[in-house]
Amino acid sequence: MKEFFAIKISGPxxxxxxxxxxxxxxxxxRLGFYTLVYPEYPSRIRGGDNNVQIVFxxxxxxxxxxxxxxxxxxDQQCFxxxxxxxxxxxxxxxxxxxxxxxxxxxxxxxxxxxxxWKILGLDIGALQKQIKEDFKVNQNILELNLKxxxxxxGRGEAAGLSLVGEADKNILNLTGNEALxxxxxxxxxxxxxxxxxxxxxxxxxxxxxxxxxILFRPEDEIAGICxxxxxxxxxxxxxVATSGGGFSLMVEGLGMAGIAExxxxxxxxxxxxxxxxxxxxxxxxDLKFAIxxxxxxxPRIVLAPGDLAxxxxxxxxxxxxxxxxxxxxxxxxxxxxxxxRFSLSEKGFQxxxxxxxxxxxxxYKNYNHYNRYQITPDGISPxxxxxxTTFLTNSYEHDEKGFSVEDKETRDKMMxxxxxxxxxxxxxxxxxxxxxxxxxxxxxxxxxALLGFIKKHPEYNLIHFWRVWPFPKKAEEFLxxxxxxxxVEANFSGQFADIIEQKIQRRVERVLKDDGRPFFGEEIEKxxxxxx
Amino acid sequence: xxxxxxxxxxxxxxWCPGCxxxxxxxxxxxxxSDLNLNPKDIVVTYDIGCAGNMVNxxxxxxxxxxxxRSIPVAVGIKxxxxxxxxxxxxxxxxxxxxGGNHLIHAAQRNDNITVIxxxxxxxxxxxxxxxxxxxxxxxxxxxxxxxxxxxLSGIDIAAVSGATFLARTLxxxxxKTTEILKQAIKHKGFSxxxxxxxxxxxxxxxxxxxxxxxxxxxxFKEIKEIIGRKNYLGIxxxxx
Numbered sequence: 001m002k003e004f005f006a007i008k009i010s011g012p013x014x015x016x017x018x019x020x021x022x023x024x025x026x027x028x029x030r031l032g033f034y035t036l037v038y039p040e041y042p043s044r045i046r047g048g049d050n051n052v053q054i055v056f057x058x059x060x061x062x063x064x065x066x067x068x069x070x071x072x073x074x075d076q077q078c079f080x081x082x083x084x085x086x087x088x089x090x091x092x093x094x095x096x097x098x099x100x101x102x103x104x105x106x107x108x109x110x111x112x113x114x115x116x117w118k119i120l121g122l123d124i125g126a127l128q129k130q131i132k133e134d135f136k137v138n139q140n141i142l143e144l145n146l147k148x149x150x151x152x153x154g155r156g157e158a159a160g161l162s163l164v165g166e167a168d169k170n171i172l173n174l175t176g177n178e179a180l181x182x183x184x185x186x187x188x189x190x191x192x193x194x195x196x197x198x199x200x201x202x203x204x205x206x207x208x209x210x211x212x213x214i215l216f217r218p219e220d221e222i223a224g225i226c227x228x229x230x231x232x233x234x235x236x237x238x239x240v241a242t243s244g245g246g247f248s249l250m251v252e253g254l255g256m257a258g259i260a261e262x263x264x265x266x267x268x269x270x271x272x273x274x275x276x277x278x279x280x281x282x283x284x285x286d287l288k289f290a291i292x293x294x295x296x297x298x299p300r301i302v303l304a305p306g307d308l309a310x311x312x313x314x315x316x317x318x319x320x321x322x323x324x325x326x327x328x329x330x331x332x333x334x335x336x337x338x339x340x341r342f343s344l345s346e347k348g349f350q351x352x353x354x355x356x357x358x359x360x361x362x363x364y365k366n367y368n369h370y371n372r373y374q375i376t377p378d379g380i381s382p383x384x385x386x387x388x389t390t391f392l393t394n395s396y397e398h399d400e401k402g403f404s405v406e407d408k409e410t411r412d413k414m415m416x417x418x419x420x421x422x423x424x425x426x427x428x429x430x431x432x433x434x435x436x437x438x439x440x441x442x443x444x445x446x447x448x449a450l451l452g453f454i455k456k457h458p459e460y461n462l463i464h465f466w467r468v469w470p471f472p473k474k475a476e477e478f479l480x481x482x483x484x485x486x487x488v489e490a491n492f493s494g495q496f497a498d499i500i501e502q503k504i505q506r507r508v509e510r511v512l513k514d515d516g517r518p519f520f521g522e523e524i525e526k527x528x529x530x531x532x
Numbered sequence: 533x534x535x536x537x538x539x540x541x542x543x544x545x546x547w548c549p550g551c552x553x554x555x556x557x558x559x560x561x562x563x564x565s566d567l568n569l570n571p572k573d574i575v576v577t578y579d580i581g582c583a584g585n586m587v588n589x590x591x592x593x594x595x596x597x598x599x600x601r602s603i604p605v606a607v608g609i610k611x612x613x614x615x616x617x618x619x620x621x622x623x624x625x626x627x628x629x630x631g632g633n634h635l636i637h638a639a640q641r642n643d644n645i646t647v648i649x650x651x652x653x654x655x656x657x658x659x660x661x662x663x664x665x666x667x668x669x670x671x672x673x674x675x676x677x678x679x680x681x682x683x684l685s686g687i688d689i690a691a692v693s694g695a696t697f698l699a700r701t702l703x704x705x706x707x708k709t710t711e712i713l714k715q716a717i718k719h720k721g722f723s724x725x726x727x728x729x730x731x732x733x734x735x736x737x738x739x740x741x742x743x744x745x746x747x748x749x750x751x752f753k754e755i756k757e758i759i760g761r762k763n764y765l766g767i768x769x770x771x772x
Contacts, residue, residue, distance in 0.1 A: 191612055214611050219637035223604035226597065230577070230608025233595060234616065238608070252598055260595075386593035386609070386616055390571045393595040394587065403543060403588050404596065 004057035005120075005163065006065045009112060010082050011074030011095075014046040016109035019134070021052030022173075024113050025341055027130035028056045029173050031122060032165025036448075037341035038064035038518065043198075043279045049078050058165050061343070062452025063521040070119065072112050091119065091159065098155055110145040111152035118156025120163055124149070170346040172308075176337040176445075179308040180267065181206040183315020184239065186354045189265070190214060191231035191238040193224040198280050199335035200241040200269040221246035225253030229262050233393060235385035237319045241267035244286050245276070251293045254328050256395045258298025261373070261381070261418065263322035263329075263359075270334040272516040281516025282335035284444055285491035288498075290330045291469045297415075299422045301329045302469035306447025308342050309352060310466050316354050324359035325421050326380060332468070334490070336518040337445035362388050371400040375413065379421040428467030429475045435459040439479070440528070441487040441508075443468050443496050449519040450488055453528060460528075468496065471503055480504050486511055486531050488519065538571055539564060543588040552703030552729025553583050556650060559706055560590065563713040569617055575609050577602040579622030579631070581657045582731075583650035586621070600630025603638050606645045614644070617717060624651040624665035628686050632664070635686060635724075639693035642721045646713075649686045649724065650703075652731040653738065660734030670738055685762055690724045691755040696771040697723035698755075700764060704729075708747075708766075715767055728765075 009024070011017050018039055025035035033056040041050040053068065055061045066085065071092040073079035079094040086092045093115070100111055110131060117127050131149055135142035174182075181203055184192075193216040194204040207215050214236065218224040224240045232238040242250065247268050257264045270286045272278035290302050301321050305314040314331055322329040362370060362384035372391040374381040381400075384391050392402025397414060399405050433454045442450045443465040454460045463475060479485060479500060485508040487497035494510040501508055511527045513519065519527075539561045547553045564574060574592040578584040580599040587596040593616075597605045606620035627635055627649045638645065654672055655661045661674035665686070669678040687698050697719040701709045709727060716723035730741060741762075748766040752758050758768045 191608070193608070216608065216611060218604065219633050222601065223607070223634055223637070226601045226604035227608030227611070230595075230605040230610075231612035232608075233605075234575075234609045234612035236612040238612075253601070256598055256601075385613075386575045387573055387613060390591050390593055392587060393593075395596050395598055396587075402594075403541070404585070 006055045006068040007070045010051035010078040017050040020109040027127040029171040030126040036061040063449040066520040107148035110148040114149035114152025115156040118153045121158040177202045179311040180315045183312035187316035187319040190236040193228045197243045199338040221249040225250040239265035255294035257328040261326040265318045266330045278516045287495040304332045304444040320357045379417045428472030433461040438484040439482040550732040555703045559709040562710045577606040579626030581623040603634035619646045621648045625663040629664040636693045639690040639695035646716045646723045649726045696721040698769040699767045700726045
């Protein structure tokens with residue numbers, strides 16, 4: 001088969017388009033295909049145009065596409081919305097014109113899957129198995145959907161394609177949020193406070209099913225971060241998850257965690273701003289906000305995972321970093337990364353090592369002269385929890401005991417103590433490729449599209465930052481030695497490019513977009529070519 | 533060191549001479565000792581403001597938080613470790629003005645914490661502006677023509693939101709304040725104690741609050757009997 005195949009399914013909200021993307025891609029995984037499912041949906045619950053793009057290939061899939069091979073639309077409106085995206089020689093189907101006799105409209109999405117499956121000429125057994133898996137909780141609904149698959153399959157006509165996957169691969173299929181939740185749980189998270197907001201809603205849904213976690217549904221994001229800080233102070237590994245709007249409310253809490261030295265993990269799923277922006281679309285425009293949010297100066301770590309494995313790894317590691325350094329850790333994701341479905345081999349996931357490190361803790365031997373903010377060579381003081389001994393925790397400037405103070409000597413000492421805590425932080429980036437020409441730079445979700453690009457263009461290298469703050473020191477040296485640097489990011493001004501320019505004292509090229517959509521495969525080709 | 537002094541920190545309070553907070557501090561220490569609580573098992577989350585400066589003067593697990601946020605921090609602490617005695621403190625500016633949303637929802641959930649409102653009728657530490665609980669007509673730095681609004685009552689808000697223990701007391705009445713705090717701490721569920729302590733600097737000429745104050749020995753059966761009664765003192769409502 002060709003490199004990859006791209007399908008789009010489009011229909012009004014409420015017709016099961018997002019579910020169809022999941023079922024379809026997982027059925028493809030069963031046949032040994034890697035998949036990427038990119039959903040787009042408006043901010044409404046019924047009607048409109050929900051759509052999923054499913055890209056699949058026997059090899060890893062890196063990015064969604066602007067042009068598709070096959071479109072299936074549930075109605076005339078959706079059909080005309082996407083008809084132009086179909087490649088020459090591709091196929092576009094208005095499913096409302098296909099004569100179907102299914103028992104209930106509810107299963108129309110399954111009929112569509114059967115129909116597409118036949119066009120693709122794939123083994124219906126794999127799709128049936130996946131339907132059985134997805135609808136196993138309700139026998140009646142399962143049978144309805146199985147019938148619908150069969151009906152749809154009966155109506156489709158094979159297009160004479162020969163699509164073959166690598167059958168023996170065990171392929172995992174997860175949304176970014178699912179991978180992140182797996183990481184959070186592996187990282188020993190014990191308390192989560194989450195107020196709903198796109199694109200982190202499914203994190204709340206998953207954690208609500210998790211018995212091992214104390215889940216708080218706060219009245220607002222302010223209560224969210226404050227309660228998580230309280231829980232962390234009382235000894236639990238604690239987190240919040242939100243998007244830019246909620247994070248705006250959390251900023252005062254972030255500063256409190258900074259000065260009071262309380263570990264906290266903040267998952268910040270970026271979406272298109274400013275303000276309400278485009279609520280269900282993606283963005284990487286909160287980078288500088290995350291790095292600088294809060295009055296005054298305090299140390300913080302900002303992570304920017306770029307794929308499933310990194311989401312899992314940083315989801316775990318965020319809690320270690322927060323507790324070891326006693327700082328807020330912000331994990332930047334975005335709507336594209338959080339809600340799209342990606343796939344990877346099961347082996348790749350199992351390789352990730354997980355261990356819990358709680359950092360310096362209170363020792364009963366020091367019971368009589370314990371100081372919560374003891375000055376130490378690395379700036380990090382042992383942490384006690386209430387119930388172990390009395391101690392003071394303070395959002396005011398304070399002395400080693402935690403008493404509120406205003407004198408300049410103590411102020412200088414405590415600022416120096418806090419600001420040196422992250423000096424030992426290593427790593428934070430990865431270099432891909434063996435070329436010796438231009439260096440591409442990614443952070444967060446642009447990693448996928450750029451890995452796909454350098455695979456096609458091996459003369460390029462990629463440096464990917466999974467930690468954007470503190471800026472990895474060794475990466476600075478690497479970039480200083482590079483001839484030409486192109487920073488690719490989904491924001492209007494080039495926020496990470498600004499940071500790099502400041503670090504290396506040199507201009508870099510910028511490939512930017514801020515239209516709410518991720519970088520598409522063909523698009524990245526053109527944009528990078530324009531840099532020449 | 534004597535047993536009773538375990539709760540002292542040796543720091544000198546920063547309050548003005550005659551401030552009600554000296555008595556509130558005494559009442560809290562007395563209540564903790566009477567209840568035989570180990571200081572290491574007590575958490576007090578402090579708001580920002582005059583009463584919040586108590587963080588330096590009470591040797592428990594004290595946590596100076598943010599303006600309006602002592603309640604949500606306390607809620608997280610109690611959820612994480614229910615064995616702790618958790619008290620959230622704030623002035624009326626912190627608990628009613630800035631943090632009103634948290635008061636409503638902690639009462640609604642009946643979170644098992646005690647909230648103390650140190651009601652001095654003004655924003656004291658910013659030098660005397662009107663808060664949501666400033667009496668109507670009172671001239672303050674921010675209302676030179678007199679406060680145009682009826683004051684909000686923390687007890688009324690908590691009552692209609694679902695709080696299960698409501699009490700009002702005068703800081704000047706050390707004995708009753710101590711007893712009420714003890715009952716509030718022992719109460720299982722959300723307890724609110726409003727301590728009336730008019731600011732001795734910014735509202736020292738305001739005397740009207742003393743009119744018609746009534747102390748009740750027994751709680752009322754229904755919240756409607758206490759709504760709007762800012763002059764009622766004592767444990768006003770309990771729902772176990």
